[in-house]
Amino acid sequence: MSDATNSQKKKKFSRRDFLKSSASAGLGMALTGTVLKGASLTKGKEEKKKAGNLNIAIIGTGVQGRILIESCLRIPGIRITAICDIWEYSQRYASRYLKKYGFTVNIYEDYRDLLSKEKNLDAVIIATPDWMHAEQTNSCLEAGLHVYCEKEMSNSLDKARTMVNTSRRASKLLQIGHQRRSNPRYIHAINRLVHEKNLLGRVSQAYAQWNRAKSDMIGWPKKYTIEQSKLEKYGYASMTHFRNWRWFKKYGGGPIVDLGSHQIDLFSWVFGVNPSSVIASGGIDYYKNREWYDNVMAVYEFKTKKGIARALYQVQSTTKHGGFYETFMGENGSIVISEVLQRGNWAWREAHAPEWDSLVKEGYLQSETQPIPKVKTKNIFVDVRVTAEAGRWPLPVELAKPAHQPHLENFFNAIIFGTPLNCPGEVGYECAVAVLKVNEAIKSRRLLKLRPEQFKA
Numbered sequence: 001m002s003d004a005t006n007s008q009k010k011k012k013f014s015r016r017d018f019l020k021s022s023a024s025a026g027l028g029m030a031l032t033g034t035v036l037k038g039a040s041l042t043k044g045k046e047e048k049k050k051a052g053n054l055n056i057a058i059i060g061t062g063v064q065g066r067i068l069i070e071s072c073l074r075i076p077g078i079r080i081t082a083i084c085d086i087w088e089y090s091q092r093y094a095s096r097y098l099k100k101y102g103f104t105v106n107i108y109e110d111y112r113d114l115l116s117k118e119k120n121l122d123a124v125i126i127a128t129p130d131w132m133h134a135e136q137t138n139s140c141l142e143a144g145l146h147v148y149c150e151k152e153m154s155n156s157l158d159k160a161r162t163m164v165n166t167s168r169r170a171s172k173l174l175q176i177g178h179q180r181r182s183n184p185r186y187i188h189a190i191n192r193l194v195h196e197k198n199l200l201g202r203v204s205q206a207y208a209q210w211n212r213a214k215s216d217m218i219g220w221p222k223k224y225t226i227e228q229s230k231l232e233k234y235g236y237a238s239m240t241h242f243r244n245w246r247w248f249k250k251y252g253g254g255p256i257v258d259l260g261s262h263q264i265d266l267f268s269w270v271f272g273v274n275p276s277s278v279i280a281s282g283g284i285d286y287y288k289n290r291e292w293y294d295n296v297m298a299v300y301e302f303k304t305k306k307g308i309a310r311a312l313y314q315v316q317s318t319t320k321h322g323g324f325y326e327t328f329m330g331e332n333g334s335i336v337i338s339e340v341l342q343r344g345n346w347a348w349r350e351a352h353a354p355e356w357d358s359l360v361k362e363g364y365l366q367s368e369t370q371p372i373p374k375v376k377t378k379n380i381f382v383d384v385r386v387t388a389e390a391g392r393w394p395l396p397v398e399l400a401k402p403a404h405q406p407h408l409e410n411f412f413n414a415i416i417f418g419t420p421l422n423c424p425g426e427v428g429y430e431c432a433v434a435v436l437k438v439n440e441a442i443k444s445r446r447l448l449k450l451r452p453e454q455f456k457a
């Protein structure tokens with residue numbers, strides 16, 4: 001999910017801002033963006049790095065590939081020189097869009113041709129369906145390129161592991177596209193408030209959901225139908241499978257992987273440990289002709305330093321009720337947060353908890369808004385609810401750029417300046433284990449125990 005359509009302030013953005021914006025998410029950080037028109041390049045890789053210019057290619061220019069292109073165009077020094085996609089429709093869409101911003105790109109159908117012909121690349125962004133990630137990532141890393149690969153790393157844990165190992169062997173960076181890891185609001189909420197300030201006290205519960213209204217299979221403009229022989233050459237059984245790959249086991253992991261992985265990733269970040277077990281229920285309850293579970297509910301257990309914690313996650317694809325957001329619940333309060341601001345960005349304080357006024361003064365929280373009035377009523381249930389929460393404190397950090405831009409900046413900074421990645425392959429792999437195990441738990445209809453060594457690639 002992206003808020004790439006948000007209106008952006010088109011301000012000048014210096015290299016210092018570029019570095020600062022992704023390296024941290026400090027209080028009051030300046031968050032601005034700009035759309036870059038055709039950057040000038042110096043020759044030679046080393047010189048380019050010194051100048052902060054990077055040549056990159058995008059493999060997979062479908063919906064997400066185009067969102068990432070849009071963010072790249074806002075980052076000074078990033079020059080897209082080539083794109084690759086097996087579908088002419090996606091090639092044309094992306095190349096025309098890039099042309100509008102002064103980039104004439106080389107276009108490839110097969111990523112192997114791109115790798116053999118493009119000799120001046122520094123990095124590649126991969127946004128193809130999940131099942132292609134490992135093969136393409138491994139080839140790009142082995143060709144000496146840094147890789148930003150979209151989540152889910154892979155629909156197979158064996159394949160996901162090869163990605164981490166290839167990146168180590170090739171000594172090239174591998175960033176996985178869990179963009180919340182670089183979102184300053186999430187960094188503030190989890191690193192600053194939950195961990196550093198212990199705002200919520202002991203956090204024992206988390207809840208997250210991503211509910212979507214029912215939807216038909218995705219179609220395609222008929223004049224861009226791919227010939228059957230070409231579909232088969234690239235491993236797709238039909239145009240329906242090619243367009244709706246998420247729902248089929250060969251190519252993807254279903255809604256729990258597609259949507260859940262963004263949010264389940266946050267659980268281990270908040271609890272500081274990977275889950276020790278998962279139990280889940282799900283099924284193909286509603287749709288016909290789809291292979292993955294359309295509705296899933298999963299419960300994880302975590303053995304945290306402070307004791308046992310549990311997280312409940314649900315993804316529903318037949319109701320939009322409540323949309324998508326995450327809640328972290330502690331003895332002293334809760335944080336409700338979402339990638340889309342309107343769906344959550346505040347903390348609730350339990351009535352008995354210590355005051356948060358000093359944190360407002362220090363800038364960790366904004367002033368309390370919407371205090372809940374103490375209503376005198378005979379209705380015991382209302383009383384209980386009223387006394388449970390003392391008010392609502394908005395979080396002071398907002399993201400004023402498209403949601404994926406800070407994560408891309410973090411990747412480019414790591415290449416240019418050697419700063420740490422926010423979601424290296426190892427972290428992406430841990431999330432892949434937690435998420436893909438849900439499908440296994442549903443199938444086996446039992447609780448799966450998860451050992452710490454299972455999360456190591």
Ligand SMILES: NC(=O)c1ccc[n+]([C@@H]2O[C@H](COP(=O)([O-])OP(=O)(O)OC[C@H]3O[C@@H](n4cnc5c(N)ncnc54)[C@H](O)[C@@H]3O)[C@@H](O)[C@H]2O)c1
Pocket residue numbers: 001002059060061062063064065084085086087090109110111127128129130132150151152177178179234242243258
């Ligand atoms: N981080 C996020 O917020 C986010 C959001 C959406 C999707 N994604 C991820 O991005 C990836 C792409 O998703 P999408 O929604 O753009 O799907 P999509 O179907 O819209 O686009 C996939 C593109 O890849 C192309 N493609 C398929 N096989 C290929 C191959 N072998 N070589 C080159 N191109 C190939 C298709 O032609 C298509 O243009 C997935 O891994 C998905 O999970 C991430």
